[in-house]
Amino acid sequence: MGIPGTGWAIESDMLVFGVLAGLAYAILAAGIVLVYRATKVINLAHGEIGVFGAALLAKLVLDWHWNFWLAFAASLAAGAAVGAVVEMGVIRRLAKSPRLILLVATLGVGQVAFLARVLLPEIENHAPFPSPLNREAEFGGVVLSSPHFMMLAFVPAVIVGLTLFLTKTPFGIAVRASADNPDRAKLAGVPVMRVSTTVWAISGALAVLTVALLNPVTGAVVGLPTASVGPSLLLHALAAALVGGLTSMPRALIGGIVVGVVEAVMTANGAPTGSTDLVLFIAILVMTLLRRRDVDSSADGLGITVKTPPLPEAMRNLWWVRRSGLITAVAAVVVAACLPLVFTSSAGTYMLTKVLIFALIGLSVTVLAGWAGQLTLGQFAFVGIGALVATQLAGHGVPFLAAVAEAAVAGGIAAFVVGLPALRVKGPFLAMTTLAFAVACQSWLYGQDLFGEGPTYTFPELELFGLLDLSSERTVYFLTLVVLVVTAAAVARLRRTGAGISIVAVRDNERAAASFAVSPVAAKLSAFVFAGALAGLAGGLYAAATGQFALTATTTPAIFGPDQSTFIISMVVIGGLGRVSGSVLGAIYLVGLPALFGESVSVSLATSGIGVLALILFQPGGLTQLALSARSAFLTHLARGREAPPAPSRPPIHALPRPEPRPVADQAAPAIEVSGVDVAFGGRVALKDASLRVARGEVVGVIGSNGAGKSTLMNVISGFIRPQSGRIHIGGLDVTSFSPHRRAALGVGRVFQDARLFGDLTVHETVRVALEARKRSEFVPSLLALPAGWTSERRKITDADAYIDFIGLGRYAHTLTSELSTGTRRIVEMCCLLAQGADVLLLDEPTAGVAQKESEAFGPLIKSIQTELSATVVIIEHDMPLVMSISDRLYCYSAGRLIAEGAPEAVRDNPDVVAAYLGTDKRAIERSDALTGAKDHP
Numbered sequence: 034m035g036i037p038g039t040g041w042a043i044e045s046d047m048l049v050f051g052v053l054a055g056l057a058y059a060i061l062a063a064g065i066v067l068v069y070r071a072t073k074v075i076n077l078a079h080g081e082i083g084v085f086g087a088a089l090l091a092k093l094v095l096d097w098h099w100n101f102w103l104a105f106a107a108s109l110a111a112g113a114a115v116g117a118v119v120e121m122g123v124i125r126r127l128a129k130s131p132r133l134i135l136l137v138a139t140l141g142v143g144q145v146a147f148l149a150r151v152l153l154p155e156i157e158n159h160a161p162f163p164s165p166l167n168r169e170a171e172f173g174g175v176v177l178s179s180p181h182f183m184m185l186a187f188v189p190a191v192i193v194g195l196t197l198f199l200t201k202t203p204f205g206i207a208v209r210a211s212a213d214n215p216d217r218a219k220l221a222g223v224p225v226m227r228v229s230t231t232v233w234a235i236s237g238a239l240a241v242l243t244v245a246l247l248n249p250v251t252g253a254v255v256g257l258p259t260a261s262v263g264p265s266l267l268l269h270a271l272a273a274a275l276v277g278g279l280t281s282m283p284r285a286l287i288g289g290i291v292v293g294v295v296e297a298v299m300t301a302n303g304a305p306t307g308s309t310d311l312v313l314f315i316a317i318l319v320m321t322l323l324r325r326r327d328v329d330s331s332a333d334g335l336g337i338t339v340k341t342p343p344l345p346e347a348m349r350n351l352w353w354v355r356r357s358g359l360i361t362a363v364a365a366v367v368v369a370a371c372l373p374l375v376f377t378s379s380a381g382t383y384m385l386t387k388v389l390i391f392a393l394i395g396l397s398v399t400v401l402a403g404w405a406g407q408l409t410l411g412q413f414a415f416v417g418i419g420a421l422v423a424t425q426l427a428g429h430g431v432p433f434l435a436a437v438a439e440a441a442v443a444g445g446i447a448a449f450v451v452g453l454p455a456l457r458v459k460g461p462f463l464a465m466t467t468l469a470f471a472v473a474c475q476s477w478l479y480g481q482d483l484f485g486e487g488p489t490y491t492f493p494e495l496e497l498f499g500l501l502d503l504s505s506e507r508t509v510y511f512l513t514l515v516v517l518v519v520t521a522a523a524v525a526r527l528r529r530t531g532a533g534i535s536i537v538a539v540r541d542n543e544r545a546a547a548s549f550a551v552s553p554v555a556a557k558l559s560a561f562v563f564a565g566a567l568a569g570l571a572g573g574l575y576a577a578a579t580g581q582f583a584l585t586a587t588t589t590p591a592i593f594g595p596d597q598s599t600f601i602i603s604m605v606v607i608g609g610l611g612r613v614s615g616s617v618l619g620a621i622y623l624v625g626l627p628a629l630f631g632e633s634v635s636v637s638l639a640t641s642g643i644g645v646l647a648l649i650l651f652q653p654g655g656l657t658q659l660a661l662s663a664r665s666a667f668l669t670h671l672a673r674g675r676e677a678p679p680a681p682s683r684p685p686i687h688a689l690p691r692p693e694p695r696p697v698a699d700q701a702a703p704a705i706e707v708s709g710v711d712v713a714f715g716g717r718v719a720l721k722d723a724s725l726r727v728a729r730g731e732v733v734g735v736i737g738s739n740g741a742g743k744s745t746l747m748n749v750i751s752g753f754i755r756p757q758s759g760r761i762h763i764g765g766l767d768v769t770s771f772s773p774h775r776r777a778a779l780g781v782g783r784v785f786q787d788a789r790l791f792g793d794l795t796v797h798e799t800v801r802v803a804l805e806a807r808k809r810s811e812f813v814p815s816l817l818a819l820p821a822g823w824t825s826e827r828r829k830i831t832d833a834d835a836y837i838d839f840i841g842l843g844r845y846a847h848t849l850t851s852e853l854s855t856g857t858r859r860i861v862e863m864c865c866l867l868a869q870g871a872d873v874l875l876l877d878e879p880t881a882g883v884a885q886k887e888s889e890a891f892g893p894l895i896k897s898i899q900t901e902l903s904a905t906v907v908i909i910e911h912d913m914p915l916v917m918s919i920s921d922r923l924y925c926y927s928a929g930r931l932i933a934e935g936a937p938e939a940v941r942d943n944p945d946v947v948a949a950y951l952g953t954d955k956r957a958i959e960r961s962d963a964l965t966g967a968k969d970h971p
């Protein structure tokens with residue numbers, strides 16, 4: 034059979050080989066799916082655990098002559114035990130940590146499993162990997178032997194068995210419940226911990242089974258270095274898992290077979306090297322893009338883990354304490370500048386340069402993963418692109434600095450291309466896409482003619498401005514040091530500007546950020562492009578420092594390969610995710626120490642998988658956290674017996690900064706007009722022919738029982754939900770097709786029911802995000818500290834101070850919002866509305882979660898903010914006394930339909946409203962949250 038238009042043939046042997054390979058991918062995928070279903074983590078240690086168990090099996094059968102099945106059972110049990118120990122010792126302890134930390138922990142576990150395998154007594158009898166039967170049969174022109182039959186029999190049986198186990202048994206339901214919401218599952222009596230341990234134990238056994246099935250098929254000879262489950266194999270399995278949406282095992286089985294067959298057909302027909310990985314990358318990209326977008330926009334748990342401990346009041350305002358970061362940085366640069374005097378050999382200088390380059394690449398991960406929360410497993414791909422571009426250009430006579438700058442541009446462009454589709458992709462799916470990109474770069478892109486003749490590339494020996502000889506390692510070292518210092522300073526500065534804060538805000542709460550006019554797309558893309566450019570720049574310098582490097586699809590470990598991408602993630606997490614110092618400390622720890630003091634047992638122990646795991650377990654904030662804790666302890670010690678100096682006072686605020694008035698499309702038009710809006714989620718109708726008309730300056734309350742469609746109405750007005758029909762006008766302008774952040778820029782302010790704001794931003798930073806609605810901080814001027822950007826940033830800082838003082842939040846200004854009580858966070862939200870200068874305020878249960886006593890103050894507060902902003906207000910509230918006291922008119926919704934509208938008293942007494950919402954109990958009306966149960970007290 035042939036494929037029309039390609040000249041390719043499909044023979045039966047390709048199908049047989051394809052199916053066999055596909056079964057291998059599927060069983061690997063099953064293990065990944067199992068753990069992902071239970072813990073939402075991609076277990077990167079899965080392969081290594083399997084390789085360890087399979088080595089044990091080989092030892093038992095070949096050297097100790099155990100019966101195969103007995104040895105098989107024992108190694109599966111060993112795999113299960115390893116899985117359970119990993120869960121109890123690592124995963125459980127990190128359950129509340131950001132997912133990135135867990136991912137890195139699985140990398141550490143993988144290294145420890147690798148070490149365990151190496152420590153197993155050496156196998157003396159070199160022989161093919163053991164298999165129980167000794168039969169052969171011909172099938173489709175292919176001679177199949179017992180390992181193939183094992184694969185054909187075991188894989189479908191295991192997958193069907195696991196599927197039934199997970200879908201039809203109470204245990205399976207418990208797995209799903211504990212994955213979706215562990216706290217709620219615990220309340221419902223699900224033994225969450227036991228479920229998790231069991232899942233990891235099953236996955237451990239499955240890993241051993243996988244490698245035990247895989248090894249004989251690939252003809253592994255025990256005792257010789259066996260191929261481990263590297264990124265490429267993992268990627269095939271991930272593609273299969275993705276066909277099943279990371280949850281369905283039968284679909285993963287089909288996915289695996291499809292991947293295997295396509296690959297076999299392509300390879301047998303002589304498709305160019307690496308093109309199968311390219312196809313895999315495209316397939317993964319398309320599949321992730323076609324996935325239904327997550328409705329839930331909550332942060333995917335990639336938060337920053339480094340927390341600055343409080344400093345004693347007596348010391349906080351001393352100049353050298355305030356400047357301690359800068360002082361440390363200067364001292365570090367001085368030390369770095371002296372190091373070449375200590376490590377004088379050319380190899381030593383090269384290692385120092387490599388530490389600097391890794392720190393630079395670490396900065397790119399800091400921005401992308403730490404700030405933007407984009408979990409990338411392919412950052413080294415951009416380093417490789419940068420290196421090749423710089424080498425190629427330098428080889429064609431382009432001056433050194435221009436070549437390196439173009440490497441940065443190439444990295445940025447490549448990141449833009451990858452980042453654009455990645456905007457729709459989150460967390461583990463993005464990790465997979467970027468890993469696929471890294472694998473495709475290694476096996477396909479780097480081999481393209483565009484980058485010159487490989488596989489060996491030589492960076493020419495150049496001069497800088499005809500003065501500095503770049504063939505000297507020392508010159509390259511100092512040049513790299515200058516680039517790193519300048520870049521680190523720019524990155525640190527960027528984080529303090531509106532542009533940097535916005536990136537973190539989008540990561541923490543995309544909806545809230547959009548409601549402050551921050552464009553999530555622009556924030557994420559700018560992080561992607563900037564990180565890509567930094568990686569490309571580092572790549573250019575890496576090529577210059579290395580001089581000559583070889584790139585082939587099979588070189589392991591490849592200099593720019595996917596393994597390096599996972600390494601750099603570990604490095605940044607170990608250093609301290611999200612901080613500039615994190616990249617530098619991580620590079621010193623994981624690249625510098627092993628290279629310079631590799632002989633020392635304690636150094637290799639500290640920087641091995643065990644050291645990394647121990648550090649993550651006891652100090653998830655990494656080395657930066659350790660340093661900050663040490664500083665805090667030292668200052669606390671010094672502060673003993675010292676009086677706290679009076680805090681520097683700020684001049685009193687006489688008037689709030691006035692926002693520039695926004696142009697209004699039609700002065701005579703109502704502030705908000707919603708007409709004929711229908712919204713349905715699947716088959717469930719949330720709004721039917723909804724309408725709302727609010728005059729300028731009016732306060733309108735929206736009431737109705739839970740699920741009546743009130744929040745949906747808010748989401749329709751603010752742009753988070755596109756209605757199936759109907760139109761929305763703001764100030765006479767038809768905004769139906771506008772995104773949320775565009776509506777926010779028109780003056781639409783919003784508070785959300787959950788009052789989550791941005792967990793990793795301080796109150797001051799949060800208010801500055803709101804100020805973005807007035808004047809957006811541009812990325813490039815902020816990064817380069819151009820005068821325009823600088824003046825506007827200074828202005829925003831003082832404006833934020835003014836709003837915070839006005840609303841009485843002064844003492845919380847530098848507290849993280851996640852550390853505030855719900856009531857205080859609600860007040861921060863109000864402060865943000867002021868800062869945003871919103872003239873249409875959409876308040877979705879602004880007192881939800883606030884104690885009754887505190888919520889009484891909210892009526893006057895809302896009124897005063899309305900007056901200050903001359904705003905129009907729509908408020909959803911279950912607190913009837915509050916909503917009655919401030920509203921000019923009320924709308925009441927029931928089951929998505931408007932049932933009453935008019936003066937507050939008239940609506941309250943309307944029989945339909947009484948029947949559908951309020952009931953007849955007077956006390957309930959006076960304290961209506963008792964009726965809805967909506968209020969939870971902090």
Ligand SMILES: Nc1ncnc2c1ncn2[C@@H]1O[C@H](COP(=O)(O)OP(=O)(O)OP(=O)(O)O)[C@@H](O)[C@H]1O
Pocket residue numbers: 328714717718719737738739740741742743744745746
């Ligand atoms: N993103 C969504 N996906 C599916 N269904 C949804 C979604 N958002 C809302 N719904 C459904 O639409 C209906 C209206 O929900 P909505 O949140 O607007 O009600 P509400 O009146 O605000 O209730 P509450 O007082 O509890 O906030 C409910 O049945 C809800 O389950």
